[in-house]
Amino acid sequence: MAGSALRETAAGPGADVRADDPRALVIRGLTKEYRPGQPVLKGIDLVVPGTGLTAIIGPSGTGKSTLIRCINRLVQPTSGEILFRGKDLAQLSGRSLRRARRRIGMVFQEYNLVERLTVMENLLCGRLGYVPAWRAWLRRFPEADIARAFELLDAVGLSGFATRRADALSGGQRQRVGIARAIMQEPEIVLADEPTSSLDPKSSVEIMEILSRLAAERGVPVVVNIHNVALAQRFAARIVGMSGGHVVYDGPPDRLSERDLRGIYGGENWLE
Amino acid sequence: MSARTGPDPSGASRDVAFRPNWTARAGWALLALYALYAATQLGFEPERLASGLGHGRQFLARMFPPNFSRWELIQSGIAESLQIAVIATVIGIAVALPIGFLAARNLMPPWVTWPMRALIALCRSFHPIIVAILFVKAIGFGALAGVMALIVASVGFIAKLFAEAIEEISLKQVEAVRATGAGFLSTLIMGVQPQVLPRFIGFATYQLDSNLRNSTMVGIVGGGGIGATLFTAYQRFDYDVVLAILIVIVTLIMVAEIVSGWARRVFQ
Amino acid sequence: MSAAASAAPTPRRWQRFTPLKRLARLAFTLFAVAAFVASLRTIEVIPEFLYDAPDQLADLFGRMWPMDLGYVGPTLRALVETLHIATLGTLIAIGIAVPIGLLAARNVTSSLALNLLAKFVFVTSRSVNSLVWALLFVAVFGPGPLAGTLAIALRSVGFTGKLFAEALEEANRGSIEALQAAGAGRLSTLLLGYWPQVKPAFWSIALFRWDINIRESAVLGLVGAGGIGVALDTALNLLYWDQVAVVLAAIFGVVILAEIVVTQLRSRTL
Numbered sequence: 118m119a120g121s122a123l124r125e126t127a128a129g130p131g132a133d134v135r136a137d138d139p140r141a142l143v144i145r146g147l148t149k150e151y152r153p154g155q156p157v158l159k160g161i162d163l164v165v166p167g168t169g170l171t172a173i174i175g176p177s178g179t180g181k182s183t184l185i186r187c188i189n190r191l192v193q194p195t196s197g198e199i200l201f202r203g204k205d206l207a208q209l210s211g212r213s214l215r216r217a218r219r220r221i222g223m224v225f226q227e228y229n230l231v232e233r234l235t236v237m238e239n240l241l242c243g244r245l246g247y248v249p250a251w252r253a254w255l256r257r258f259p260e261a262d263i264a265r266a267f268e269l270l271d272a273v274g275l276s277g278f279a280t281r282r283a284d285a286l287s288g289g290q291r292q293r294v295g296i297a298r299a300i301m302q303e304p305e306i307v308l309a310d311e312p313t314s315s316l317d318p319k320s321s322v323e324i325m326e327i328l329s330r331l332a333a334e335r336g337v338p339v340v341v342n343i344h345n346v347a348l349a350q351r352f353a354a355r356i357v358g359m360s361g362g363h364v365v366y367d368g369p370p371d372r373l374s375e376r377d378l379r380g381i382y383g384g385e386n387w388l389e
Numbered sequence: 390m391s392a393r394t395g396p397d398p399s400g401a402s403r404d405v406a407f408r409p410n411w412t413a414r415a416g417w418a419l420l421a422l423y424a425l426y427a428a429t430q431l432g433f434e435p436e437r438l439a440s441g442l443g444h445g446r447q448f449l450a451r452m453f454p455p456n457f458s459r460w461e462l463i464q465s466g467i468a469e470s471l472q473i474a475v476i477a478t479v480i481g482i483a484v485a486l487p488i489g490f491l492a493a494r495n496l497m498p499p500w501v502t503w504p505m506r507a508l509i510a511l512c513r514s515f516h517p518i519i520v521a522i523l524f525v526k527a528i529g530f531g532a533l534a535g536v537m538a539l540i541v542a543s544v545g546f547i548a549k550l551f552a553e554a555i556e557e558i559s560l561k562q563v564e565a566v567r568a569t570g571a572g573f574l575s576t577l578i579m580g581v582q583p584q585v586l587p588r589f590i591g592f593a594t595y596q597l598d599s600n601l602r603n604s605t606m607v608g609i610v611g612g613g614g615i616g617a618t619l620f621t622a623y624q625r626f627d628y629d630v631v632l633a634i635l636i637v638i639v640t641l642i643m644v645a646e647i648v649s650g651w652a653r654r655v656f657q
Numbered sequence: 658m659s660a661a662a663s664a665a666p667t668p669r670r671w672q673r674f675t676p677l678k679r680l681a682r683l684a685f686t687l688f689a690v691a692a693f694v695a696s697l698r699t700i701e702v703i704p705e706f707l708y709d710a711p712d713q714l715a716d717l718f719g720r721m722w723p724m725d726l727g728y729v730g731p732t733l734r735a736l737v738e739t740l741h742i743a744t745l746g747t748l749i750a751i752g753i754a755v756p757i758g759l760l761a762a763r764n765v766t767s768s769l770a771l772n773l774l775a776k777f778v779f780v781t782s783r784s785v786n787s788l789v790w791a792l793l794f795v796a797v798f799g800p801g802p803l804a805g806t807l808a809i810a811l812r813s814v815g816f817t818g819k820l821f822a823e824a825l826e827e828a829n830r831g832s833i834e835a836l837q838a839a840g841a842g843r844l845s846t847l848l849l850g851y852w853p854q855v856k857p858a859f860w861s862i863a864l865f866r867w868d869i870n871i872r873e874s875a876v877l878g879l880v881g882a883g884g885i886g887v888a889l890d891t892a893l894n895l896l897y898w899d900q901v902a903v904v905l906a907a908i909f910g911v912v913i914l915a916e917i918v919v920t921q922l923r924s925r926t927l
Contacts, residue, residue, distance in 0.1 A: 191564060191567075218569065221568075225565055229565035230562065231566065231579060232584075233583040238583075245572075245576075246571055247570075250578060253574075253575045253578045256673045263670075263671050295565075424745060424748050428745060431741055431802040431803055431883070432801050432803045433803060444796075471696070476693065476696045476697060515872075515909070515912075518876045519908070527717045532701055602786055603786070605786065606786045623796075628796070635785065639781060642784040655678065656685070
């Protein structure tokens with residue numbers, strides 16, 4: 118198990134500024150045990166910057182997905198704090214949790230669109246946290262939401278797809294709808310759980326490009342969980358490396374050395 | 390099934406191209422033997438069948454031409470059967486939806502699903518006619534007993550299929566909708582319902598047809614509807630009236646099936 | 658869709674359904690609601706009966722318990738007869754339904770007239786309730802299980818035949834064409850081309866109908882067509898509720914047993 122301590126967070130340049138940024142996400146002492154006594158996350162301390170794309174890399178099973186899902190509470194943390202916009206996300210429940218969730222967009226590895234609904238209806242799901250249930254029932258969403266949806270379809274390159282059923286789309290197209298759905302929420306942060314793992318290399322690059330561009334245009338921070346290191350280095354402003362349930366690297370992509378990568382992934386062979 | 394067997398003339402055994410499937414053959418033979426045995430047990434004697442054919446010819450002669458003279462009676466009977474079917478289907482669906490929802494093993498814990506599934510099995514075990522008899526004895530003759538019996542039948546069918554439909558949905562799609570901050574109702578509407586609705590429409594229309602078929606019968610045991618008229622005519626040997634009523638029933642059911650087909654296309 | 662390039666673009670509209678579909682859905686919904694309301698208002702229900710119902714039901718169940726165990730013997734005998742009726746009836750039905758099903762399948766029989774005729778036979782068979790079939794056969798053959806078996810058989814022809822024809826129509830064209838190209842005759846094509854493909858569906862349909870027929874056979878005795886319905890009818894007429902309870906329990910037991918058998922067979926063959 119990599120025992121190297123956290124780098125860059127406490128002592129690195131600009132670290133304090135990042136933690137004070139009101140748009141930042143601060144994680145303290147986050148622990149998650151799926152089985153008692155076998156923690157997957159072992160006291161994570163992390164500051165996610167309030168701008169730009171942060172990529173979390175690391176081998177499978179090291180808790181990357183668990184970490185992301187703890188933020189919007191799809192997974193319940195065992196202990197710790199997740200501070201965002203003046204609230205501890207780990208303590209919320211009921212209506213306040215829903216209020217927080219509507220401000221957190223999420224993109225899933227397997228897109229998780231509602232297959233039988235059209236692209237437009239899937240996009241409008243992004244507004245469900247803001248409209249009453251009867252609007253969803255009658256599909257009478259506000260004009261502004263529909264206009265926003267059309268704009269986003271243009272932005273992700275799916276103009277004219279509004280009335281297509283989700284299950285009629287290719288993987289890359291579905292993920293673009295997934296990104297658009299997340300942005301429809303007008304989020305304050307976007308989480309992406311392995312958004313490119315089910316896609317071919319070309320689509321993967323397209324998706325990362327769309328994700329980082331849309332977020333940058335709206336000044337929204339993105340946290341991406343990814344196992345393709347090359348993609349991470351290409352698109353991320355900040356890289357967080359995890360190994361064995363700990364954060365073992367936290368810094369800019371250009372400072373990610375081979376030694377760091379070995380510390381994260383272990384072994385030399387895979388680098389060849 | 391063809392087979393080429395065995396050793397060639399020189400005596401050495403060869404691999405067989407088509408091995409005779411002895412299990413299947415034994416199975417078919419058993420079935421045939423059983424059929425013969427059961428036939429004898431049940432009174433399939435040649436004399437009976439022959440005399441039956443003779444009676445049959447007389448019977449058919451008395452049925453033709455169909456007698457529609459007592460039209461008002463037939464009309465009110467059919468109307469009552471329709472009422473019974475419609476009410477039983479609507480109320481049956483309304484009752485079955487929450488029960489089916491509670492019986493879904495991917496949403497509810499076992500201490501909830503087991504009693505619900507037992508209830509559903511109970512509703513399905515008895516033929517609607519039997520249930521109708523019980524209700525007639527309990528709450529008296531008339532359409533109410535018929536409605537109650539068919540509600541029980543509807544609940545058994547729809548709740549079971551609805552629970553199965555829910556168990557087959559993809560929870561990942563539901564999770565994504567929840568992650569947008571949607572409340573419980575909104576998640577149901579946009580996450581669960583689109584996955585379940587097409588199948589639901591299918592079996593709801595099927596149950597309507599089924600209830601219509603049964604509602605024409607519960608009258609035989611006192612549950613209202615045209616079954617009573619049919620049975621009375623039958624017992625009075627007015628077979629031409631019986632044929633008339635049968636024609637009306639069959640036409641009604643065929644029309645209902647067509648309308649159900651339209652409904653399915655419009656709502657799916 | 659309007660171009661987004663103009664200074665003040667007209668808002669793009671989105672509707673879930675085309676206007677025609679919206680109208681159709683609205684029409685159907687209104688029709689359903691109207692039918693329900695009309696039925697509620699015109700149905701002849703005596704309100705006192707409704708309020709009385711729970712008490713009456715409780716009284717009924719009180720009379721059923723304890724069950725009359727002396728009636729178990731005749732009940733079991735009648736139960737065996739019911740099983741015979743259901744099984745033989747299903748077998749006969751399959752025997753009739755398969756050839757007609759071949760006529761009904763568009764890819765097996767090309768003549769449209771024959772297709773429609775076969776489908777008409779199926780619809781008629783389905784539309785007439787098994788109880789009514791039983792009445793007809795009792796009038797022809799006299800009371801007893803013979804009438805019951807034939808009633809079950811004829812009612813099941815429509816159900817099994819329709820599903821069987823659908824299974825045939827879904828058979829893969831490729832293997833059939835290959836056989837025909839090789840010069841196989843009709844019987845060979847049927848046995849080696851269609852039969853292997855529809856076998857699982859066939860058994861599934863047969864089991865499904867057998868399961869339903871057990872329930873149906875149990876009630877035929879009410880009109881004199883044999884089986885356990887006769888025992889039920891006798892006990893009901895004499896108002897021996899404890900005997901009725903025995904019969905109901907027996908029916909329930911056999912239905913559960915059949916379900917278990919069917920599920921086991923399903924998991925083995927599919």
